[in-house]
Amino acid sequence: MTDARLRRGRGSLAVSFFVQGVTFALLVTRIPAIQDQYGISDGLLPAFLAAVPILAGVASVVTEKVVARVGPALVLRWAQPFVLLALLAVGLGSELWHAAIALGLFGLAVGALDASMNMLGVSLQRAYGRSIMLGFHASYSLGGIAGASLAWVGAHWHLSLFVSYLPVVAVLLPVVFVGSRWYVAGGEQAADEAAEGKVGGVVFKLLLPLCLVMTFAYIGDSTVSNWSAKYLQDVLGSSEELATVPYNAYMVTTLLGRAVGDFGVRRFGAVLVVRAGAVLAGLGFAAVAVSQGAWAGIAGFTLLGLGLSVIVPQTFAAAGRLFPGASDAAVARLNVFNYVGFLVGSPLVGALGDAWSYRGAMMVPMVLVLVTVVYATSFGSREARYGGGHERPRTVDVG
Numbered sequence: 001m002t003d004a005r006l007r008r009g010r011g012s013l014a015v016s017f018f019v020q021g022v023t024f025a026l027l028v029t030r031i032p033a034i035q036d037q038y039g040i041s042d043g044l045l046p047a048f049l050a051a052v053p054i055l056a057g058v059a060s061v062v063t064e065k066v067v068a069r070v071g072p073a074l075v076l077r078w079a080q081p082f083v084l085l086a087l088l089a090v091g092l093g094s095e096l097w098h099a100a101i102a103l104g105l106f107g108l109a110v111g112a113l114d115a116s117m118n119m120l121g122v123s124l125q126r127a128y129g130r131s132i133m134l135g136f137h138a139s140y141s142l143g144g145i146a147g148a149s150l151a152w153v154g155a156h157w158h159l160s161l162f163v164s165y166l167p168v169v170a171v172l173l174p175v176v177f178v179g180s181r182w183y184v185a186g187g188e189q190a191a192d193e194a195a196e197g198k199v200g201g202v203v204f205k206l207l208l209p210l211c212l213v214m215t216f217a218y219i220g221d222s223t224v225s226n227w228s229a230k231y232l233q234d235v236l237g238s239s240e241e242l243a244t245v246p247y248n249a250y251m252v253t254t255l256l257g258r259a260v261g262d263f264g265v266r267r268f269g270a271v272l273v274v275r276a277g278a279v280l281a282g283l284g285f286a287a288v289a290v291s292q293g294a295w296a297g298i299a300g301f302t303l304l305g306l307g308l309s310v311i312v313p314q315t316f317a318a319a320g321r322l323f324p325g326a327s328d329a330a331v332a333r334l335n336v337f338n339y340v341g342f343l344v345g346s347p348l349v350g351a352l353g354d355a356w357s358y359r360g361a362m363m364v365p366m367v368l369v370l371v372t373v374v375y376a377t378s379f380g381s382r383e384a385r386y387g388g389g390h391e392r393p394r395t396v397d398v399g
Contacts, residue, residue, distance in 0.1 A: 006127060009184025013120050014139040016080055016179065019172050020113060021143020022150070023087055026165060027106065028225070029151040033161055034090060038099040046347075048099065052107035053339035059111025060339070064332035066112075072119035072328060073183035079113040080176045088169045091161030115335045119328045121313075122320030123185045126327070131265035137313040138258035145251050202329045206322060209375040210315050211337040213274075216368040217311040218341025219348065220281060220304070223365045224250050226346040227358070228301050231288070235358050238294035246298050250305035257309030270314050270379040278372035281307030285366030289359050311372060312338070318379040 027034075035045055067075055086106035093099060121136045154164030228246035232238040257277070264273045284307055287300030319334045320327040345365065352361035 005182075005184055006124070008182040009120075010124055010128075010132065012179040012182040013117070013124065013184075014136055016076060016117055016176060016183075017121075017136045017139040018143035018146075019080065019176055020083070020117065021140040021145075022147035022168065022172065023083055023143075024110070025144045025147025026151050026168065027087060027090065029148050030154070030161060030164070033155065034099065037091075037161055038093070038096055040096065040099065048103055050343060051100075052103055052110070053342045055104055055107030056111030056114065057336045057339040059108045060115040060332050060335040063112045063115040064329050067116060067119060067328050067332070071185055072116040072123075073180075073185055075112055076116040076120060076183060077180040079109050079116060080180070081173055082109040083113050084169045084173050084176070088162070088165050091163075091165040111335075111339075114338065115332045118316045118335060119331045120183060120185060122316055122327050122331055125317055126320060126324065127184075131262040131270070131317065133313040133317040134258045134261035134265070134310060137309075138255055138261075141251060141255040141258055141309070145248075145255065148248075148251070202323050202326050202333060204333070206378075207319065207330060207333060209378040210319055210322070210334055213311065213372050213375050213378075214315050214334055214337040215341040215344070216365075216371060217308055217315070218338055219345035220285070220308050220365045220369045221312075222342050222345030223349050223362070224301060224304060224308075227349050227353070227361075231358055231362070232294055232297050236291060236294045236297045238297075242294055242298075246301035249298055249302040253302050253305030254309040257306045258313065261310045261313070264310075265314065270318065271376050273310050274314050274379050275373050275376045277307045277310040278369055278376070279307070280304075281311070282366050282370040283307070285362050285369065289362040289366070308369070311369075314379055322378070 031045075031049070034040070040048055063072075063075060083106060086102055086109055089102040090099070090106065093102060117136075121133050125132050150168060151164070153159075154161075225247060228250065229243040232246055233240060233243040261273065281304050284300045284302075284304030287303060288297055289300075291297040291300055316331055316334065319330040323330040348364065349358075349361045352358075352364060
């Protein structure tokens with residue numbers, strides 16, 4: 001019975017990660033269309049885009065307080081449909097204030113969704129007694145590929161945003177409502193430890209290395225998503241069509257890395273896997289920086305995806321291991337630095353590229369990602385019990 005509940009909970013959460021990947025990709029890949037629909041100027045666009053992660057960070061902090069009362073499953077059950085409806089609202093309006101409200105609601109809902117989704121993933125991994133977190137993020141990557149493909153269809157056929165979004169939301173909304181019935185929070189083990197006095201609250205000094213790793217990883221990720229096409233076209237002289245390849249290659253290797261990453265963590269441990277990922281990502285950035293041709297640059301971005309793919313999921317998992325009696329709070333606080341990295345990464349590389357060179361700018365996220373090698377010891381906390389061990393699943397509480 002317990003094993004069946006765990007499997008259903010794992011499957012329903014994987015669906016939620018997939019749906020979120022689809023949803024977010026549909027938003028970010030259609031930014032030019034959003035700008036055109038609402039008449040947002042180039043000068044005003046960065047403010048609109050920055051508002052989404054800022055509000056998401058605020059919502060992530062608030063979510064820590066809410067889940068303490070109602071649990072992460074209930075928050076996710078309502079946050080995900082709200083994100084889908086906010087996406088539909090983005091495609092529906094015509095005035096500038098319509099865009100401001102829709103994107104603001106999207107940001108708030110995404111912050112609650114990201115935090116609660118990863119809270120459930122961490123607690124399920126604890127219940128399983130082995131690494132499964134990368135598999136959830138692989139579902140997200142698969143959803144991102146699907147969402148980007150749907151966005152391409154909409155752009156290719158010159159469909160309006162609302163017409164593009166409506167069938168996707170119509171299909172996914174009932175899926176997430178039905179799937180939410182089987183969300184599972186594996187919190188009994190943490191509750192037992194808290195009752196025994198083995199764990200306390202979140203000590204930010206201990207969480208700080210993971211916060212830095214999360215920030216650096218998202219600086220690297222936002223560099224690829226925002227600058228790979230421009231780098232290939234402007235620096236390496238590729239065609240406009242070829243310039244779309246690096247991000248797709250990056251997404252594919254991110255999916256592959258996450259699909260097999262849990263096996264690597266179980267076999268070699270989280271510390272070694274994260275260090276290897278950081279080194280591969282550093283080599284990828286170095287290859288991009290010194291590449292002399294488009295295909296060499298694409299190879300570098302491809303290697304980047306394989307390296308960065310393991311870092312973010314394992315950072316969430318490490319926070320859960322570090323504070324097993326307060327994992328929800330740790331994940332909520334750590335999730336804020338997801339948005340910090342996203343906010344910092346794109347303008348940082350752009351400013352350095354304009355003031356110096358884009359080749360030189362690629363070396364900055366390379367150095368930051370390599371710092372993860374130093375902080376990787378933080379990923380080993382309680383690993384024998386919750387990350388790479390072979391405990392049998394424990395009885396769980398359904399949220």
